[in-house]
Amino acid sequence: MIFLQADMSQIESRIALAYTGDAAMLAIARSRPDEYDQHTRNASLIFNVPEADVTKDQRYIGKKAVHAAQRGARGKKLSEEMLKDGYVITPAEGDRYIDIYMARHQPLERLLQHVKREVVGRRALANTWGRVIRYDSAVINDELFREAVSFLLQSEASDLLLQWGLLPLWDFLRRYPAGIDERLGWMHIPVHDSLLVSCPPYNAYHIADFLRQSLERPRVYLGSELTVPVTFGLGRNWAMQHEFKRLPSREEFTEAALEIANGKA
Numbered sequence: 217m218i219f220l221q222a223d224m225s226q227i228e229s230r231i232a233l234a235y236t237g238d239a240a241m242l243a244i245a246r247s248r249p250d251e252y253d254q255h256t257r258n259a260s261l262i263f264n265v266p267e268a269d270v271t272k273d274q275r276y277i278g279k280k281a282v283h284a285a286q287r288g289a290r291g292k293k294l295s296e297e298m299l300k301d302g303y304v305i306t307p308a309e310g311d312r313y314i315d316i317y318m319a320r321h322q323p324l325e326r327l328l329q330h331v332k333r334e335v336v337g338r339r340a341l342a343n344t345w346g347r348v349i350r351y352d353s354a355v356i357n358d359e360l361f362r363e364a365v366s367f368l369l370q371s372e373a374s375d376l377l378l379q380w381g382l383l384p385l386w387d388f389l390r391r392y393p394a395g396i397d398e399r400l401g402w403m404h405i406p407v408h409d410s411l412l413v414s415c416p417p418y419n420a421y422h423i424a425d426f427l428r429q430s431l432e433r434p435r436v437y438l439g440s441e442l443t444v445p446v447t448f449g450l451g452r453n454w455a456m457q458h459e460f461k462r463l464p465s466r467e468e469f470t471e472a473a474l475e476i477a478n479g480k481a
Contacts (some may be wrong), residue, residue, distance in 0.1 A: 218476045220420050221449040221456055222427045223410040224377060227334040228369040232286045234442040236329065238323035248445050250461035261320060262313045277303060281313035285321070287365040288328045288358070290314065319463045330438065331364045343368055343376040344437060373409055375434065376444070381411050384430045387411075412454070416454075417473035422464045424448050428463050450476055 226249070233245035240385060244254065253267075259278030260267040268279075277298065284294040291310025298305050305313075318324065334341045335351055342348045343366050349367050354360055389402070404412040413423055434443045448463055449456030450473050459473040 217414050218417050218420065218473055219449075219451045219453065219456070220413045220423055220473075221410055221451070221454075222381070222413075222416055222424065223377060223383075223447045223449065224373065224431065225445045225447050225461075226254050227373045227376070227409050227444050229254055229282060229286065230442060230444055231369055231372050231437060232324065233321075234326055234437040234440045235327040236323035237438055237440045238328060241321065241323050242440055242442070245442055248462065251446055255282075257319060262316050271457045273303070276301075277305065278313070280312070282317055284310070285314045285326060286319045286327070286369070287362045289362055293362070306360065326438075328361070330364065331368060335361065335364050341368060343375060344435060345372070345379065347371050369461050370408070372437075376431075376440055377409065379410065380431050380433060381427060385411060385413070385427060388423075388426055417477040420450060420473040421469040424463055424469065425466075428436060452476055452479075 220223075230245040233241040236242075244252070247254075255275050255278060255343045256267050256270050259265075259270045262278045262281055263270070263274050267272070280298060280301075281294060284290075284297070291307040291312070291314060294310035294314065295305050295307045300311075331341060336356060339352050339354075340348055340350045349364070349371075351360065351364070375377045386430075402414045404414065411427065415423055432443055434441045436442075446463075449461075450458040450461045450469075457476055460469070463469065
């Protein structure tokens with residue numbers, strides 16, 4: 217048995233950009249991960265270094281800065297969050313990173329304004345799946361707005377994974393036994409933006425292709441259509457030994473799965 221992981225590539229950031237309705241932002245949101253690494257590109261922008269020179273730490277800090285910017289946070293909040301991960305940046309540095317990112321992604325203000333209008337005007341916020349959070353007695357302040365944006369992006373991601381990933385996959389694995397004594401595969405606890413399945417190596421491509429077709433479907437966010445790409449990993453454990461930014465041929469994928477099963481990877 218091996219592990220197969222299907223990961224929704226940079227899903228929250230893509231959905232945030234789709235909510236802007238801006239052509240340039242949509243082009244970024246729709247880019248394939250094998251063509252364009254948003255986190256590396258943003259770190260390059262924030263730290264003013266070539267993409268080829270972006271370090272692992274810079275990429276991570278840049279990723280967290282973008283996460284904060286997309287929620288309307290400022291440097292103090294970013295500094296506090298980074299300290300939890302063992303990174304020391306000052307509030308002033310955090311403000312600078314956020315401002316650099318927002319200067320190049322101004323259309324994100326549409327997302328932030330949409331959330332504010334819904335929270336203030338309706339005292340509620342709904343995602344595209346119909347999930348609603350209410351703020352009837354909440355104190356309206358910046359912290360509440362940040363939490364509301366987080367709810368919107370996180371719930372969009374988790375509901376997509378549930379409705380187009382977890383539930384269809386559960387039915388798929390249940391209905392298609394691989395043999396007399398074993399099923400096609402076994403699904404493990406999903407995390408925020410990915411699914412983990414254990415399966416015989418010969419079944420890995422069958423499951424991956426099903427998930428690709430089920431998850432990579434267009435959805436509309438404030439009038440803008442977006443399909444979030446899926447990347448795949450294969451491994452003996454949760455640390456994937458093989459990663460694919462695009463699902464390859466059945467032969468290549470099965471060969472990699474067999475290498476792992478035979479302890480050659």
